[in-house]
Amino acid sequence: MADFAQTLMTTLAVGSLYALIALGYTMVYGILKFINFAHSDIVVLGAWISFTLTRWLFPAVGLDAHNPDSPAPPLWLGASILIAAVVACSLIGFVIERFAYRPLRKAPRLNVLITAIGVSLLLQNLGQLSFMFGPSPQKMPALLSNVELWRLSLPSSGGARNVVIGLVDVMIVGTSAVLMIALEFLVFRTKIGTAMRAVSYDLEASALMGIPVDRIISYTFMLGSALAAAAGFLYALKYPGLNQPAHTTWVLLGLKAFVAAVIGGIGNVRGAVLGGFVIAAVEQFGAYYLSSSYRDVYVFALLIAILLVRPSGLLGSTVREKV
Amino acid sequence: MALLEVENLGVFYGAIEALRGVSLCVEAGEVVTLIGANGAGKSTTLRTISGLLQPRSGKIVFDGRPIQNWPPHKVVETGLVQAPEGRKIFSNLTVEENLNLGAFLRNDKAAIAKDRERALEFFPRVRERLAQQAGTLSGGEQQMLAIARALVARPKLLMLDEPSLGLAPQLVQTIFQVIREINRAGTTILLVEQNANMALQVAHRAYVIEVGKIRMEGPAAQLAASDDVRKAYLGAH
Numbered sequence: 001m002a003d004f005a006q007t008l009m010t011t012l013a014v015g016s017l018y019a020l021i022a023l024g025y026t027m028v029y030g031i032l033k034f035i036n037f038a039h040s041d042i043v044v045l046g047a048w049i050s051f052t053l054t055r056w057l058f059p060a061v062g063l064d065a066h067n068p069d070s071p072a073p074p075l076w077l078g079a080s081i082l083i084a085a086v087v088a089c090s091l092i093g094f095v096i097e098r099f100a101y102r103p104l105r106k107a108p109r110l111n112v113l114i115t116a117i118g119v120s121l122l123l124q125n126l127g128q129l130s131f132m133f134g135p136s137p138q139k140m141p142a143l144l145s146n147v148e149l150w151r152l153s154l155p156s157s158g159g160a161r162n163v164v165i166g167l168v169d170v171m172i173v174g175t176s177a178v179l180m181i182a183l184e185f186l187v188f189r190t191k192i193g194t195a196m197r198a199v200s201y202d203l204e205a206s207a208l209m210g211i212p213v214d215r216i217i218s219y220t221f222m223l224g225s226a227l228a229a230a231a232g233f234l235y236a237l238k239y240p241g242l243n244q245p246a247h248t249t250w251v252l253l254g255l256k257a258f259v260a261a262v263i264g265g266i267g268n269v270r271g272a273v274l275g276g277f278v279i280a281a282v283e284q285f286g287a288y289y290l291s292s293s294y295r296d297v298y299v300f301a302l303l304i305a306i307l308l309v310r311p312s313g314l315l316g317s318t319v320r321e322k323v
Numbered sequence: 324m325a326l327l328e329v330e331n332l333g334v335f336y337g338a339i340e341a342l343r344g345v346s347l348c349v350e351a352g353e354v355v356t357l358i359g360a361n362g363a364g365k366s367t368t369l370r371t372i373s374g375l376l377q378p379r380s381g382k383i384v385f386d387g388r389p390i391q392n393w394p395p396h397k398v399v400e401t402g403l404v405q406a407p408e409g410r411k412i413f414s415n416l417t418v419e420e421n422l423n424l425g426a427f428l429r430n431d432k433a434a435i436a437k438d439r440e441r442a443l444e445f446f447p448r449v450r451e452r453l454a455q456q457a458g459t460l461s462g463g464e465q466q467m468l469a470i471a472r473a474l475v476a477r478p479k480l481l482m483l484d485e486p487s488l489g490l491a492p493q494l495v496q497t498i499f500q501v502i503r504e505i506n507r508a509g510t511t512i513l514l515v516e517q518n519a520n521m522a523l524q525v526a527h528r529a530y531v532i533e534v535g536k537i538r539m540e541g542p543a544a545q546l547a548a549s550d551d552v553r554k555a556y557l558g559a560h
């Protein structure tokens with residue numbers, strides 16, 4: 001019972017991160033029908049920009065960013081860093097779309113895919129340059145002290161055991177929830193969101209409605225990148241040992257989020273969120289109750305299983321068009 | 324000067340020449356039809372006027388402005404609106420959302436509501452289905468929605484690409500009746516059709532297009548009576 005509760009909490013936190021990242025994959029795929037391989041690198045940028053800003057700003061509030069036992073700064077500092085990372089990454093997302101993908105709008109899908117891989121490699125290697133983030137891992141100073149919010153005593157196999165719910169996990173789940181609700185509102189309740197859904201269904205017909213298609217595509221990239229940046233920030237909050245930008249942990253994180261998008265039904269916004277939590281559940285519960293060495297295997301096994309049963313994902317539509 | 328003037332339009336798909344110097348004009352208040360066989364270049368003409376295709380040569384002047392090479396949304400902004408071939412309804416949106424997208428470029432809420440009301444008066448069946456997913460509509464209802472949606476954009480010139488395509492004869496009658504009413508209410512119409520018979524009954528003037536070139540033009544009644552047209556397009560022998 002105690003183990004279950006603890007694993008569930010981790011699932012919610014990790015699932016939120018997968019969901020945030022998966023949303024970017026799914027929105028871009030929905031509109032341009034290609035996998036934006038560079039998306040996971042935006043997560044990396046989000047994390048590393050947060051780290052860099054934290055290093056800069058700690059002294060400004062009288063703290064030592066290099067001291068691992070430094071107390072956490074006031075909340076507003078973390079919030080400002082989150083906002084700055086989000087803004088920076090949306091601008092980067094805008095630039096990538098504008099200069100790497102837009103010129104290829106009428107090119108074969110494969111060309112765009114290869115370009116995306118190129119952009120991804122470029123970002124990874126730029127990030128490792130010494131005047132950028134450097135080639136070594138870094139320790140993210142604590143932006144938030146992980147205070148204990150609740151301590152529950154629950155029965156466990158070896159007698160009662162305490163389950164601790166900490167502020168960091170709650171902050172991750174809360175921030176993600178706010179972002180996802182805002183996105184849901186934007187996509188399903190606003191004019192811009194309706195235009196996004198229209199463009200993702202039929203680009204040409206949207207243009208005939210007077211929708212400035214290129215601008216809507218830019219917004220979509222910026223939105224996806226903003227969520228990725230938030231995910232990067234929250235990730236650094238939870239896992240302060242930041243790996244260097246080209247490290248495989250990042251690739252794997254992006255890959256799992258992509259799997260979440262596919263499992264939920266690629267192109268489907270709600271599916272991406274569902275997929276994120278499903279992936280996290282399989283991974284965390286599998287790791288805890290079966291064996292933690294196979295945590296990645298569970299995720300990909302689930303992907304295969306779901307694609308066999310529902311090729312278009314859990315919430316993906318099988319029928320696209322009535323002719 | 325006519326509302327729409329198309330001069331010597333040349334359009335290619337790669338190396339294939341789809342339009343070989345198409346010229347036509349539409350005066351304010353008219354219904355003009357462009358008829359021709361499948362593959363003659365009718366849709367290509369409308370798609371080029373709407374800015375979906377770039378012409379290699381020629382001129383398009385709408386309401387006094389040269390609009391060739393404008394992006395499609397800018398063309399819509401001038402009041403030149405197209406209901407495309409195959410309806411192109413957004414099946415993933417509700418009927419109401421589809422309708423509202425027609426007004427994407429407009430901000431005058433009160434005027435939009437009025438135009439929406441007017442569009443729905445032409446098509447009461449669309450009104451009954453506002454909350455439905457658009458993909459669940461029948462072919463005829465989708466066509467009605469496509470025209471209603473274009474009307475919400477408040478077009479000065481409404482271009483319709485084969486509105487009768489795939490519809491049962493009775494629905495075809497209804498659609499053409501509404502086209503006539505829309506025109507009477509003041510909207511200029513450029514109607515592309517393979518159903519020459521119906522199109523010539525509704526239109527004031529007509530153009531006949533064959534393999535990317537205008538072959539005949541004149542008052543609709545006159546073309547309908549001509550032997551060439553009767554043989555080639557009206558099924559007379």
Ligand SMILES: Nc1ncnc2c1ncn2[C@@H]1O[C@H](COP(=O)(O)OP(=O)(O)O)[C@@H](O)[C@H]1O
Nearest residue numbers: 336339341359360361362363364365366367368
């Ligand atoms: N996307 C395309 N690529 C290549 N050729 C095309 C394309 N669309 C149309 N065509 C060709 O251009 C010609 C005119 O097509 P279209 O304008 O669709 O004719 P219509 O609307 O009169 O049936 C046809 O020969 C058609 O095969």
Ligand SMILES: [Mg+2]
Nearest residue numbers: 365366367408
């Ligand atoms: Mg056609």
